[in-house]
Amino acid sequence: MTTLLVLGAVFIFATTTFLASPASDDLVNxxxxxxxxxxxxxxxxxxxxxxxxxxxTMVIMSFLDVYGSG
Structure with missing residues (x-):
């Protein structure tokens, strides 16, 4: 459970960082x-x-009910 929370936090941080970068604005434009x-x-x-x-434009849904050894 802790690993899943850490991975979620890393994903949110990486996504937020990417979306806030000037390069992402250029790509969207x-x-x-x-x-x-x-x-x-x-x-x-x-x-x-x-x-x-x-x-x-698109929202990709992702679900993970078991991670690692369960």
Whole structure:
């Protein structure tokens, strides 16, 4: 469980860092599209909230019910 929380925190940090970088703005402006991975995590908000922001062209849903040796 702790490993899953750490991986989730790393993913959120990496995603936030990438999305906040100037390079990501350039990529969005070039393609007009932005995709994000969404997984059920208490700090992540609901899928509806992610979709309703209007920021993302595509939301990829990701679920992990068992990690490592279970």
């Amino acid at each position: 070039q393609t007009g599209q932005l995709t994000v991975f969404w997984g059920q995590h208490k700090d992540e908000g609901s899928l509806r909230e992610a979709c309703d922001t209007g920021v993302y």
